[in-house]
Amino acid sequence: MQREMFEFFTTLVEKISGISYKEGKEYLIESRLNELALTLGYRNVEELYNVVKSRSDYKLINEIVDSLTTNETYFFRDQHPFDTLKNYIFPELFKKREKEKKISIWSAACSTGQEPYSIALLLHEYFQSYLKTYQIDIYATDISKKSIEKAKTGVYNQIEVNRGLPVVFLVKYFKQEGAHWKINDNLKNMVRFEILNLLEVSQKVKTKFDIIFCRYVLIYFSQETKQKVFRDLWNVLNPGGYLILGATEIAPVSFPDMEKKILGKTVCYYKKD
Ligand SMILES: C[S@@+](CC[C@H](N)C(=O)[O-])C[C@H]1O[C@@H](n2cnc3c(N)ncnc32)[C@H](O)[C@@H]1O
Structure with a gap:
């Protein structure tokens, strides 16, 4: 994933959710966003990037944040x-x-x-x-x-x-x-x-x-x-x-x-x- 795109998405997500992505997470972010892009009917993450950059679509931004959260959990975690x-x-x-x-x-x-x-x-x-x-x-x-x-x-x-x-x-x-x-x-x-x-x-x-x-x-x-x-x-x-x-x-x-x-x-x- 291009540096500029990585920075755009990580800055956006941190601003909204507080989640701060460290360097080295490019692959994880790209694969999750690619999956989201395909689900939403875009051809790839670049197309998603161009759409988000061109307008403030809060529903879409929330979907991006959602796709980048880590939801690991289980019953009685740590007991x-x-x-x-x-x-x-x-x-x-x-x-x-x-x-x-x-x-x-x-x-x-x-x-x-x-x-x-x-x-x-x-x-x-x-x-x-x-x-x-x-x-x-x-x-x-x-x-x-x-x-x-x-x-x-x-x-x-x-x-x-x-x-x-x-x-x-x-x-x-x-x-x-x-x-x-x-x-x-x-x-x-x-x-x-x-x-x-x-x-x-x-x-x-x-x-x-x-x-x-x-x-x-x-x-x-x-x-x-x-x-x-x-x-x-x-x-x-x-x-x-x-x-x-x-x-x-x-x-x-x-x-x-x-x-x-x-x-x-x-x-x-x-x-x-
Ligand atoms: C790893 S899970 C932990 C779930 C549960 N508390 C546990 O310990 O099993 C982290 C959760 O934090 C949520 N999360 C991340 N940023 C958040 C924010 N700014 N506000 C509310 N929830 C957030 C994620 O969506 C995710 O479901």
Whole structure:
């Protein structure tokens, strides 16, 4: 791919999504954009490039961003954050929110939904009695329209359900439909999916959360963008709440009301009460 074209696309994508492409990714970008170009009926990536350059077509630009996101995810990814939710965070929060009887959880950058559905499943499996008396909101967002559309269906193929999901849970919470598995309505209805760009949190997110999962997405951003997004997430975390990043990630900035707690095997950023 020509240097000029690579720079045009990477600058565009970083401006919109924060995803920063390092040198050496030319081949990956070219192959994904070529595939998109063909799907949209263009002859090749050059033709796509000329169209995007000549007019501001937001739908097309969003398709380009979508095609360049990495949507890798699986049920109970890393396992220990879900053990930590089960063993420490949920028991503590159910006690702390005894008066309000309301807990809000946000899976920010949820990809195709395995992360928020894992949280819903865990609540169903281990905290059933609270589900009757507490209002539990699981908000799940991603910039990728394609991923959110898939997440909303709650339908996964055999490979996807084989990744991270114990067979007992598969049998209990999913129904086989041909070669696919559909999550049951009780779990599906617990999660509210929406398209949301993490660069727009301060303008668009007006509610607060007790738990925020923001895993394996800040790794794609520049240091400056990481700090901005982390700060915006921190601002919508309730006092007494927890923000959890991917297992290999660390907070890019710290605040006076932030305490790093290690619960089980998970590093959690706790907002002091
Ligand atoms: C590698 S996946 C991680 C999914 C899930 N959190 C997990 O840990 O399994 C990263 C996700 O971040 C999303 N993403 C990238 N940039 C984003 C942005 N600016 N706003 C919201 N989501 C974004 C991608 O679309 C992708 O679905």
